Amino acid sequence: MHIGEFGLALALPEGDKLLFTLFVMFVAAKLAAEIFERLKQPAVAGEILAGVIIGPSVLALVAPSELTGALSEIGVIFLLFLVGLETKPADIFRVGARAMLVAVLGVIVPFVFGYAVMLAWGQTQIEAIFVGAAMVATSVGITARVLGQMGLLSLETSRIILGAAVIDDILGLLILGVVSSLAKGGVNYAEISVTAALAVGFTLLIIFVGARAVNRIRPRVEKLRVGQSYLVFGFSLCLGLALVATYIGVAAIIGAFLAGMALAESAEDTDMPHQAEAVTEFLLPFFLVNIGMQLKLDAFLNRSAIVLAIVVTILAVLSKLIGCGAAAWPLGRKKAMQIGMGMVPRGEVGIVVAQIGLSLNAVDAAAYGVVLFMAVATTLIAPPFLARLFKDEQRVDQEPVVPITPIS
Amino acid sequence: MHIGEFGLALALPEGDKLLFTLFVMFVAAKLAAEIFERLKQPAVAGEILAGVIIGPSVLALVAPSELTGALSEIGVIFLLFLVGLETKPADIFRVGARAMLVAVLGVIVPFVFGYAVMLAWGQTQIEAIFVGAAMVATSVGITARVLGQMGLLSLETSRIILGAAVIDDILGLLILGVVSSLAKGGVNYAEISVTAALAVGFTLLIIFVGARAVNRIRPRVEKLRVGQSYLVFGFSLCLGLALVATYIGVAAIIGAFLAGMALAESAEDTDMPHQAEAVTEFLLPFFLVNIGMQLKLDAFLNRSAIVLAIVVTILAVLSKLIGCGAAAWPLGRKKAMQIGMGMVPRGEVGIVVAQIGLSLNAVDAAAYGVVLFMAVATTLIAPPFLARLFKDEQRVDQEPVVPITPIS
Numbered sequence: 001m002h003i004g005e006f007g008l009a010l011a012l013p014e015g016d017k018l019l020f021t022l023f024v025m026f027v028a029a030k031l032a033a034e035i036f037e038r039l040k041q042p043a044v045a046g047e048i049l050a051g052v053i054i055g056p057s058v059l060a061l062v063a064p065s066e067l068t069g070a071l072s073e074i075g076v077i078f079l080l081f082l083v084g085l086e087t088k089p090a091d092i093f094r095v096g097a098r099a100m101l102v103a104v105l106g107v108i109v110p111f112v113f114g115y116a117v118m119l120a121w122g123q124t125q126i127e128a129i130f131v132g133a134a135m136v137a138t139s140v141g142i143t144a145r146v147l148g149q150m151g152l153l154s155l156e157t158s159r160i161i162l163g164a165a166v167i168d169d170i171l172g173l174l175i176l177g178v179v180s181s182l183a184k185g186g187v188n189y190a191e192i193s194v195t196a197a198l199a200v201g202f203t204l205l206i207i208f209v210g211a212r213a214v215n216r217i218r219p220r221v222e223k224l225r226v227g228q229s230y231l232v233f234g235f236s237l238c239l240g241l242a243l244v245a246t247y248i249g250v251a252a253i254i255g256a257f258l259a260g261m262a263l264a265e266s267a268e269d270t271d272m273p274h275q276a277e278a279v280t281e282f283l284l285p286f287f288l289v290n291i292g293m294q295l296k297l298d299a300f301l302n303r304s305a306i307v308l309a310i311v312v313t314i315l316a317v318l319s320k321l322i323g324c325g326a327a328a329w330p331l332g333r334k335k336a337m338q339i340g341m342g343m344v345p346r347g348e349v350g351i352v353v354a355q356i357g358l359s360l361n362a363v364d365a366a367a368y369g370v371v372l373f374m375a376v377a378t379t380l381i382a383p384p385f386l387a388r389l390f391k392d393e394q395r396v397d398q399e400p401v402v403p404i405t406p407i408s
Numbered sequence: 409m410h411i412g413e414f415g416l417a418l419a420l421p422e423g424d425k426l427l428f429t430l431f432v433m434f435v436a437a438k439l440a441a442e443i444f445e446r447l448k449q450p451a452v453a454g455e456i457l458a459g460v461i462i463g464p465s466v467l468a469l470v471a472p473s474e475l476t477g478a479l480s481e482i483g484v485i486f487l488l489f490l491v492g493l494e495t496k497p498a499d500i501f502r503v504g505a506r507a508m509l510v511a512v513l514g515v516i517v518p519f520v521f522g523y524a525v526m527l528a529w530g531q532t533q534i535e536a537i538f539v540g541a542a543m544v545a546t547s548v549g550i551t552a553r554v555l556g557q558m559g560l561l562s563l564e565t566s567r568i569i570l571g572a573a574v575i576d577d578i579l580g581l582l583i584l585g586v587v588s589s590l591a592k593g594g595v596n597y598a599e600i601s602v603t604a605a606l607a608v609g610f611t612l613l614i615i616f617v618g619a620r621a622v623n624r625i626r627p628r629v630e631k632l633r634v635g636q637s638y639l640v641f642g643f644s645l646c647l648g649l650a651l652v653a654t655y656i657g658v659a660a661i662i663g664a665f666l667a668g669m670a671l672a673e674s675a676e677d678t679d680m681p682h683q684a685e686a687v688t689e690f691l692l693p694f695f696l697v698n699i700g701m702q703l704k705l706d707a708f709l710n711r712s713a714i715v716l717a718i719v720v721t722i723l724a725v726l727s728k729l730i731g732c733g734a735a736a737w738p739l740g741r742k743k744a745m746q747i748g749m750g751m752v753p754r755g756e757v758g759i760v761v762a763q764i765g766l767s768l769n770a771v772d773a774a775a776y777g778v779v780l781f782m783a784v785a786t787t788l789i790a791p792p793f794l795a796r797l798f799k800d801e802q803r804v805d806q807e808p809v810v811p812i813t814p815i816s
Contacts, residue, residue: 016654018478019485023647030640037633067478070426077427149635225445227557228689232438235690239431246424278683279690281636282643 021062022071022286028054028061029285042146042383047285049380051292064293068286073252075287076141076348078280080253081238083144083162084260085273086153086397089207092163092261095156099163101327106164106343107171109323110135113315118367121308126183127367130357133179134371135316136172139347140165141253141287142379146386147342151395157335160328161342162257168343169251170199176353177249183362198248203258206241210262218266234263234272251349291347295376296369305366309373316374317381320344338389344382350375429476430694432469436462437693450554450791455693457788459700472701480698481660483691484549484756488661489646490688491552491570492668493681494561494805497615500571500669503564507571509735514572514751515579517731518543521723526775529716534591535775538765541587542779543724544580547755548573549661549695550787554794555750559803565743568736569750570665576751577659578607584761585657591770606656611666614649618670626674642671642680659757699755703784704777713774717781724782725789728752746797752790758783 028050036046054061062068092099114135118128140162147158174196181187214237221233238259245255260276267273325340354371357363363371437455444454462469470476500507522543526536548570555566582604589595622645629641646667653663668684675681733748762779765771771779 016481016651016660018481019647019651019654019660022482023644023651026647027644030634030644034632034634043634066475070475070478073424073426074430224442226438226442226451231686231689236431236435236438239427239434243424243427243431246427252424252427275683275686275689278639278686281639281683282687 018067021065021068024054024061025051025068025289026282026285029289040387042387043149044142044145044288045380045383047288048292048376051289052295052376053292054289055293055295057295057297062289062293064290068290068293071283071286072290072348073287075280075283075285076253077238077242077256078276079141079145079284079287080257081234081260082273082276082280083148083153084257084262085264085267085276086148087159087162087257087261088264089211089261091154091159092166092207095160095163098328098331099160100167102160102164102324102339102343103167103171105323105327106138106168106320107136107175107323109326110316110319111175113319114312117311117315123367126362127357127364129179129182130353130363131312131367131371133172133175134346134350134353134357134375135312135319136168136175137346137349137353137375138165138168138172138320138343139345139349139375139379142345142347142382143342143386145284145288146383147390148397150387150390150393151397152390152393154396155390155393157328157331157338157342160339164324164339164343166203166254166257169254169349170196170203172349172353173199173249173251176356179362180356180360183357183360195249199250202244202248202250203254206258206262210258211265214262214266230267230270231272231275234259234267234276237263287348291351291376291379294351294372296372305370309370309377312370313374313377313381316346316378317344334389338386341382341385341389344385345379346375347379348375350378426475429470429473430479432462433459433476433697434690434693436469437697448795450795451557452550452553452696453788453791455696456700456784459697460703460784461700462697463701463703465703465705470697470701472698476694476698476701479691479694480756481695483688483693483695484661485646485650485664486684486688487549487553487692487695488665489642489668490681490684491556491561492665492670493672493675493684494556495567495570495665495669496672497619497669499562499567500574500615503568503571506736506739507568508575510568510572510732510747510751511575511579513731513735514546514576514728515544515583515731517734518724518727519583521727522720525719525723531775534770535765535772537587537590538761538771539720539775539779541580541583542754542758542761542765542783543720543727544576544583545754545757545761545783546573546576546580546728546751547699547753547757547783547787550753550755550790551750551794553692553696554791555798556805558795558798558801559805560798560801562804563798563801565736565739565746565750568747572732572747572751574611574662574665577662577757578604578611580757580761581607581657581659584764587770588764588768591765591768603657607658610652610656610658611662614666614670618666619673622670622674638675638678639680639683642667642675642684645671695756699759699784699787702759702780704780713778717778717785720778721782721785721789724754724786725752742797746794749790749793749797752793753787754783755787756783758786 029047032046032050033043036043053059056063111132114132115128118131143161147153152158174192177192177195178187221229226232238256241255241259242252246252320343321340324343325336328336328339354368358368436458440454440458441451444451461467464471519540522540523536526539551569555561560566585600585603586595629637634640646664649663649667650660654660728751729748732751733744736744736747762776766776
């Protein structure tokens with residue numbers, strides 16, 4: 001008998017579509033990761049490329065759907081939760097001012113570059129603004145995964161990148177608010193100010209009060225009868241703050257990251273980081289593959305669109321390198337490059353901005369294709385460069401209390 | 409910014425529907441589990457009841473959807489994978505003959521009872537056959553979870569239940585094949601024989617050759633460069649065999665269970681059971697809550713339907729107790745009762761049979777509602793009785809190499 005999706009399809013000897021999707025995505029991701037590791041390239045890039053290959057652009061084995069989107073979102077939420085678990089609030093305070101500068105310049109330069117090139121290309125003003133807004137985005141998950149696999153999340157540069165990504169997301173939210181209002185007619189500054197205040201307030205509240213609140217609640221949580229109560233509490237906090245973040249308008253991953261950070265200190269002596277890692281190990285490939293699957297090569301039938309996509313991608317890389325790099329310049333050239341490159345991937349965040357633009361009729365299908373290409377390409381390009389820029393660093397992350405896998 | 413489902417919804421300060429669903433289902437399940445634990449009732453029953461309460465029948469906070477169905481399926485697949493990891497093929501051989509008898513009588517008696525009561529109630533022949541087929545089903549996940557939480561999966565009785573559930577699924581598959589063909593017109597015995605041969609062959613192949621094949625492949629898997637290669641291999645095998653199972657027509661959970669069993673010996677000295685447990689801990693609540701959410705109380709507006717639903721549920725419990733109990737009688741009355749009760753939950757498997765009947769127009773909405781009620785009710789009723797029947801047994805399961813949670 002066949003469980004299916006509790007759906008009505010009579011599927012005796014037909015195979016389960018859900019399982020087919022899961023199996024193909026997971027195995028393709030891991031095969032590609034293996035090949036990339038052997039080529040001494042970061043596994044992350046391989047997993048995204050696997051998505052391009054099995055997705056609609058090439059083999060069309062699997063297409064992006066509500067389901068792959070959902071798994072993808074849960075995957076990246078767990079990744080950021082895990083990264084948060086390894087990041088104490090104090091680690092971020094210490095680099096707060098630098099992270100702020102990196103975020104601000106990393107917003108201004110890409111926006112200006114994106115806006116200018118689209119206008120120069122003869123696109124409409126509103127289209128230029130939306131492409132600029134998409135270039136502001138940072139998909140911190142990609143960089144976090146690369147650095148995490150290298151054991152480098154505790155580096156000062158890694159922490160600046162994480163802090164800057166959080167701030168970048170809030171700034172991006174505000175820009176998107178302004179831009180969306182422009183597309184609809186007028187800008188409601190009062191509404192946008194409220195959103196800004198909520199986003200900043202939420203983030204600061206969790207950073208400043210979260211860890212203390214968690215420490216206070218912990219003894220009560222541990223007294224609960226439900227199995228694995230502290231882990232259950234951790235998962236609930238992760239989902240809960242991710243949800244609250246979306247009500248405010250911040251990305252769900254920011255909420256998950258803050259939840260992890262609130263738990264970081266108290267979970268250190270528990271098995272939670274290790275358990276969250278197991279969940280991430282299962283779910284993250286769906287996130288990476290799903291990004292690759294977004295690529296739509298059929299939007300590039302004319303040469304002008306191809307050239308524009310490549311130009312926009314190059315500018316997307318350069319603008320973060322220049323903006324964030326300049327902000328980090330006092331730390332030395334190498335760190336500046338590391339931080340700049342860490343902010344390059346646009347991934348799912350850039351895609352969402354483009355989708356909003358499309359839904360508001362502010363960008364047409366061609367410009368949407370260009371942004372999609374830029375989002376996927378920056379996400380593919382950054383990991384190999386990151387691996388190179390960070391290759392001389394010593395592993396600094398604490399091993400979890402429990403060894404990751406005794407045998408491999 | 410907001411990831412959403414990479415969808416087109418403009419969702420600035422609106423909140424993410426996916427995360428709302430996840431959060432409500434997870435937290436409701438765990439709150440109910442806590443309450444049930446305090447009442448000295450099994451958490452499983454609480455989690456299913458949470459589904460009834462937050463589902464369409466009562467609060468309507470969340471409705472069953474493709475997404476909840478998908479999460480549910482992944483959750484129960486991981487559960488059975490985990491159970492398989494704790495079950496070596498030899499454990500099942502040893503009880504094979506007894507399990508076979510339990511399965512066969514556990515199929516015949518419920519089918520006859522279900523068929524007879526529906527005919528006596530004045531329903532059509534084909535409807536009676538479908539209700540009989542739905543009463544054959546066993547949702548082994550529920551029993552496995554209860555016994556697993558009590559640390560009793562290695563008991564002889566637990567192993568008989570697991571073995572019988574696998575055989576029950578194959579028998580149920582064949583019955584469903586015959587019944588579906590009847591509903592469509594004629595029975596194609598050649599096709600059903602092929603299905604039977606495939607299902608039995610697949611199961612025996614994995615049981616007899618699986619573990620050896622895994623042991624032989626292991627050194628090569630461990631040499632792979634991809635991170636956590638053995639865990640990745642385990643997840644892939646789980647998804648892969650679950651998928652193959654559905655192509656044959658067997659339940660995906662049977663494939664996942666067989667994958668776990670093939671890995672049981674070789675994974676013993678690794679962290680895989682512990683990691684699979686973390687994933688299960690996150691995903692299983694969605695399975696349990698989703699079962700509860702299926703209940704549709706609005707089908708019970710007339711008294712006759714209510715009475716029939718209750719009668720069918722009582723017969724569903726009695727028929728497994730009598731059928732499986734009789735088969736296990738030589739082991740003593742207590743074990744016979746334990747085994748009979750272990751086979752009582754119909755859960756998702758019964759629901760799928762009813763859905764197939766509905767899609768073939770073989771059962772009407774009222775009969776469908778009755779089966780749904782029976783499936784959810786047996787799943788809710790069994791855990792408290794199981795907990796009572798097994799309460800004097802000593803915990804026998806090996807603790808995983810790595811402690812489950814150091815702190816709680």
